[in-house]
Each structure stands twice: as structure tokens, then as C-alpha cells.
Amino acid sequence: MSKRVALEASFAVAEAARMADVDVTAAYPITPQTHIPERLAEMVADGELDAAYIPVESEHSAMSACLGAAAVGARTFTATAGQGLELMHEVVYVASSMRYPIVMAVCNRALSAPLSVWGDHSDAMAVRDTGWIQVFCQNNQEAFDLTLWAFRVGEDPKVLFPVMVHLDGFTLSHVTEPVILPEQSEVDRFLPKFQYLFALNPDKPMTHGAFGPPEIYSEAKIAQEVAFRKSKEIILQGWNEFGNIFGRHYFPVEQYRTAGAKTLLLTMGSSTETAKIVIDERRDKGEAIGLISLRLWRPFPFEEFRQIVKGAETLIVLDRCISSGMGGPVFSEVRSALYNEVPKPKVVNIIGGLGGRDISENDFEYVIDRSREIAKQGSEKMLETVGVRGKMIGIRG
Amino acid sequence: MVKQLTWIDMEVGNIVKEAGSASFRRTGDWRTERPIIDKEKCNKCGLCWLYCPDVAIRPLENGYYEPDLYYCKGCGICAKACPREAITISEEEEK
Numbered sequence A: 001m002s003k004r005v006a007l008e009a010s011f012a013v014a015e016a017a018r019m020a021d022v023d024v025t026a027a028y029p030i031t032p033q034t035h036i037p038e039r040l041a042e043m044v045a046d047g048e049l050d051a052a053y054i055p056v057e058s059e060h061s062a063m064s065a066c067l068g069a070a071a072v073g074a075r076t077f078t079a080t081a082g083q084g085l086e087l088m089h090e091v092v093y094v095a096s097s098m099r100y101p102i103v104m105a106v107c108n109r110a111l112s113a114p115l116s117v118w119g120d121h122s123d124a125m126a127v128r129d130t131g132w133i134q135v136f137c138q139n140n141q142e143a144f145d146l147t148l149w150a151f152r153v154g155e156d157p158k159v160l161f162p163v164m165v166h167l168d169g170f171t172l173s174h175v176t177e178p179v180i181l182p183e184q185s186e187v188d189r190f191l192p193k194f195q196y197l198f199a200l201n202p203d204k205p206m207t208h209g210a211f212g213p214p215e216i217y218s219e220a221k222i223a224q225e226v227a228f229r230k231s232k233e234i235i236l237q238g239w240n241e242f243g244n245i246f247g248r249h250y251f252p253v254e255q256y257r258t259a260g261a262k263t264l265l266l267t268m269g270s271s272t273e274t275a276k277i278v279i280d281e282r283r284d285k286g287e288a289i290g291l292i293s294l295r296l297w298r299p300f301p302f303e304e305f306r307q308i309v310k311g312a313e314t315l316i317v318l319d320r321c322i323s324s325g326m327g328g329p330v331f332s333e334v335r336s337a338l339y340n341e342v343p344k345p346k347v348v349n350i351i352g353g354l355g356g357r358d359i360s361e362n363d364f365e366y367v368i369d370r371s372r373e374i375a376k377q378g379s380e381k382m383l384e385t386v387g388v389r390g391k392m393i394g395i396r397g
Numbered sequence B: 001m002v003k004q005l006t007w008i009d010m011e012v013g014n015i016v017k018e019a020g021s022a023s024f025r026r027t028g029d030w031r032t033e034r035p036i037i038d039k040e041k042c043n044k045c046g047l048c049w050l051y052c053p054d055v056a057i058r059p060l061e062n063g064y065y066e067p068d069l070y071y072c073k074g075c076g077i078c079a080k081a082c083p084r085e086a087i088t089i090s091e092e093e094e095k
């Protein structure tokens, strides 16, 4: 029997790694990710998890140790956040290019300066081009589910890419919610043992990580990109199978009350749950408004996204990050995904929730009303915010 | 001539399934200076062989050592390592 327990999202992630029976975890503690490696270290020390826990001196080393572990075919897990992910940055690229299916939870955190340990999506957006499969969680159950799912998808011989599971720092990582934990037998049915065909083996020597001079680098990158795009098929299969076994269903673009919606709000991560309350109120009053959330961030779900938003008149994108001199990164991607579509909604961008600033129901009310005004005016300012003190006047692109 | 691989030929993660393929790569043509061993001074201690980062010093049957100029990059480490100062580094001449 599965059981329903109260768990912090961080502990739910650690529990998923334990039930996945990871072989190696190497991590460096950083707020707000700390509870994940702490819990894993405890599990290893108490004999609940038979794994090597490698304490390292930095995130750069954490990911490097993970590369080594994955290279010999170990099921490998790590977690980080904010500055830690930045320090790890160059090795994050290596993991995907060398096709090591490491699973990493990222407790999303703002980037310094000013120094902030609190949540936003700046860390996630800084690694969006690294070639990892990336998903966003809205609650603790999803943090558990998607961590488990990440191993299955990443390790599939047709995929062999690392997977990043994004969960909001503090608003998820440190919040306790009910989580349904499955039976170990169900997990084992969903997640086969990791069998890596190219594991390093002294009896059959081969080279991992050879250098790529100009004669071969382009071919290597295109091969990687083609394989990455093809991984979508297994991503969907993985969610299908997950739904069959556990009864919870995941989609590349999650929809909430979108039928016949003229206005769509797009959020990522935990603020989606707050937005649902506002959507409910407005829907119940008869407004044609719905909510969508990008579950799958990489590879970008072009097809599903276009299909879902094509009937809407206005698409409001709430970004919890600024791409300096550009705007919201999610906004700029979804707008470009729609550019050649006919018909397509007007896309409006609002930036908020930076560095742990709450996004309340009232904020969402403002976001929706203000976006409709902007859409009606036809001209868009380049910088629109919510929950920021001080009037924005004449700030144009 | 290296075979021109297309992207379809690439192994997953660009793995090279044959080990030791670096031996095909002539690194000797990076060299601007070459080591020359003076057998008169050499006492066959083998430190040059041990220290060469490119494994480019070859032991000979008679106990002496000799740089393999196909790989030797001319870094000069062997000359520094030699306790007998038997190795001199001299500039490569234009061919």
C-alpha cells in the first residue's frame, strides 16, 4: 500500500532518490537545497540507503564527481541551488554533452547581488541552454514524482541525458505538505536498474571525454542536439507509464480551466498553485480565463504549447527572472515560439517574484487586469512588473 | 588522413570505443625545441623517462634512454629532471 505522509519537498526529493536506490550522490550544501543532501547523508549513515555519499568541497567538484560516477554506470544524484548551480556551470554542460544521465534537483534561488538565498528562477534560466532535460514542480508531490521519473527518462538508452528537476526554494523546498509515497515494488516496476552500455571498464578500455578539434566539434554538437530533441518521445512515454502505475498524470504543458479561454496566464513552478485560486474565482464569475504552466522547459514543448494557446487572444507570461536588457526569458521564448503562427495571441510580459518576493492572489489580480490593459493598448512597454514599489515611467526598450 | 565522420557516425557522448587512439596523433610537430641526451653523462637512472608528461622517452635495450620525436613536444621537463645534466634542449632548425 502506498502511504500518505507529511513531507517537506526536500525530504520528498531525498525519499525519491532513496526509493530509486541511487548508487552515488555527491553534493555540496547550499541554502535552500541543504535539506536534500543532509537527509541523503543521514539515510546513508543509518543504512537506509546503500550508496556512496561523496562530500565534496564545492559544487564544481560535486558535478565532477557525479560525472565520474555516471561514467562507470552508477545511478547518480545531486542537488544544488542559486550560486551553487552557477559555480557548477561549466561541468553542467559536460554532463549533457557526455550523455551522463545524472539527476539533479535545483531548489530555485535568486542570484547575487544583492546576496539573496530566497527564491526566483534566475538560476534555472542561467542553465537553460546546457542540454539538460528540465522540468518544473508546482508542489511537493510533484517534486517526489518528477525526481523518480527523471531517472527513468534520463537513463533510457534512447535518451542518456541528465535531468534537472526545478522546485522553488523555500516555497517548496522548506514547506511541508501531504505526499503520497508509493510501495517499493511499484517503484521497481516503474524504474528498471540502470544499465549503461558504455560504462568505463578496465577489461574493455575506451575513451570518454576525448577532445573535439574543429574537424569534429560541429558534428558532435548536432548529434547531441538531434538526440536531445528525440528524447521528447521517451519523456512522454515516461509520463504515460508513470500515470499507469501511480495514477498521477503529467504533461509537457499543464492546463487548468483552459477550455474556451480568451485569456491565458502562464506561470512556472509553485506560484501556479496561487494563480489557480484567482483563476477559479474569475472563472466562476464567468470570465473566459485559464491557466497554463510549462512543466517541460527543455526540450521546449513547441507542439503542445502552440496547440494549447492558439485559440487565446491574450497570453500573459509571469517571469520570475530578468534577462537584462531583454525582459523575461520565458516570455521571450514563448513569444518566439508563436511568432510564425496564425492566429496567435498577444503576448504580455510581467516580471515579479524576484528574490523571494511573494506573489499573492492580489498580485495575480493586478497581473491579469494590467496585462489586459497593455494588450488593449497594443503597444507594450518593455518592462512591466508586479509587486515592485515605485512607478515605472518611460522605461522602454 | 582521418575519416570524415558525419554527425550520424558520432557515438553517444562522443565515446571513442578504441582505447589508445592518442598514439595516432603526432604531437611532435608542436615542438620548437628538442631534447638531446649525452650518453657520456647519462647514468641510466631513468628519471627523464619517469618525468616526461607525454611518455615520449623510450628505454633502449642497452639501458639508455632516447626521446621519441614523433610525440616529444619539447617541453624541456626531462632536461630539468636529469640529475646529471645530460640533456640539453636545442632549438629546432627550419626544415
Ligand code: SF4
Residues within 6 Å of the ligand: B034, B035, B051, B052, B053, B054, B055, B056, B057, B067, B068, B071, B072, B073, B074, B075, B076, B077, B078, B079
Ligand atoms: S622535452 Fe618534454 S616531451 Fe620531450 S622528451 Fe623531454 S619531457 Fe618529454
Ligand code: SF4
Residues within 6 Å of the ligand: B037, B041, B042, B043, B044, B045, B046, B047, B048, B049, B065, B081, B082, B083, B084, B085, B086, B087
Ligand atoms: S635523467 Fe639524465 S641521467 Fe637519468 S637516464 Fe635520463 S638522461 Fe640519463
